[in-house]
Amino acid sequence: MSADLVENASDEDDLFEHYRIVADKGQSLMRLDKYLNLHVANASRTKIQNGIDAEAVRVNGLPTKASYKVKPFDVVTLSLPQPPRDTEILPENIPLNFVYEDDVLLIVNKPAGMVVHPAFGNWTGTLINALVYHFQQLPTGRNGEGRPGLVHRIDKDTSGLLVIAKTEFAMTFLASQFADHSIERTYHALIWGEPKVEKGTVTGHVGRSARDRRVMDVFVDGSQGKHAVTHYEVIKPLRYVSLIKCNLETGRTHQIRAHMKHIGHPIFNDPMYGGDKIVRGVSSGSYKAMVENAFTFIPGQALHAKSLGFIHPTTRKWIQFDTDLPENFQAILQKWENYVNYQ
Incomplete structure (x- = not known):
């Protein structure tokens, strides 16, 4: 029996292969590592052993050892780094933080x-x-x-x-x-409007739009796309916009951007999801000038991956890591605070 490729745990560029194998009813007892070598194409013994040691291989939902004997109807799941797709990567002296x-x-x-x-x-x-x-x-x-x-x-x-x-x-x-989904990822986003619920959860399959393959749509009925869950909390309401915190249960492509648009609060200056135009407030006068000036502060959506834990x-x-919002993001927030406070 060959391995079945199952839904990627993260759509963030399909960096890993995820398999689910159900042992045949006539499967004779066989060591787990040997079983996987037979059923997963192009996976070396070293890679299989690394997967077992890292608990990326599970039998019936539980991590186990290479010596485990696979028996009929066992369900074996594993995640392994995806084989390469690019032939050459040129080193470039680009400063990194x-x-x-x-x-x-x-x-x-x-x-x-x-x-x-x-x-x-x-x-x-x-x-x-x-x-x-x-x-x-x-x-x-x-x-x-x-x-x-x-x-x-x-x-x-x-x-x-x-x-x-x-x-x-x-x-x-x-x-x-x-x-x-045990990785903890927290994002901060500036969204249009003030959500009616200060703390909420957006659930809805996320998949590619039939109108534009670059954009992701939300399919609440689950007819398309993949299961996606975003938890949000309003940190600072600013009448026309709000600073929110988002925690991801899943990692679908454009998940926060698509979910926020779905509930009527696209991310500020997000060109793909309608946030790069005035969504709240009047489209004229000093307000319009202020918003358009704020758009120039950042290259795209006001979204920052603020913390990471694993x-x-x-x-x-x-271990947990946290970082400050970028200076231009902070400048936009200050601009909105000043505008709201002096109206």
Whole structure:
């Protein structure tokens, strides 16, 4: 029986392969590592063992050892780094803001406007181009290609924290946490309007729009897309806009952006989801001039990946990182506070 590819735990560029295998009713007892070597194409013994050690391999929902004997009807799930897609990544001397570094991982504070990895239309100037300049031998999946160290991603015009793996084991261990949604990710966003509920949850499948494949739509009936859950809390209401905190249960492409638009509060200056025009207030006079000036402060949506928490691959202890809002984001907030206070 061949492995079935199942829904990615994170849509943040499909960086990992996620498998679900159900053992046949006639399956003879076989060591787990040997069973996976037979059923997962192009996975080396080392990669399989790393997955088992990192608890990225589970049998009937529980982590287990390589020596476990697979038996009929066992359900085996695993997450492994995706094979590479890019043939060459050019090192570029681009300064990066490192929040933390140890032997197995890095935490980077990415600026808005920087693409995370090379792809069509953005082959240079990316975070990955910078990483391969500053670090040698980051894990890639195979043959020194792929997306070195990349465990997840954030959009080009979203700023904030990213975890980068420095070893193959760390990459697999972190992937497992993204797969079971135990990674804690908190974003701050400036949205249009004031939500009626100060603390709420947006639930709705997120999938590509039939009108524009670059944009994600929300399908509440679950007919399309993938399950997505965003928890939000209003931090500072400012009449026309609000600063909110969002915690992700899932990591779908454009999840916060799509969910906020869905509930009628698109992110300020988000060109793909209707936030780059005046959504609240009049479209004339000094107010219009103030808003249009505020749009020039940032390259796109006012969204910042503010905090990141996870279990460390080596120490197995919880670690947490936090970063301040970028200066231009803070300047926009100050601009809105001044405007509201003097009206």
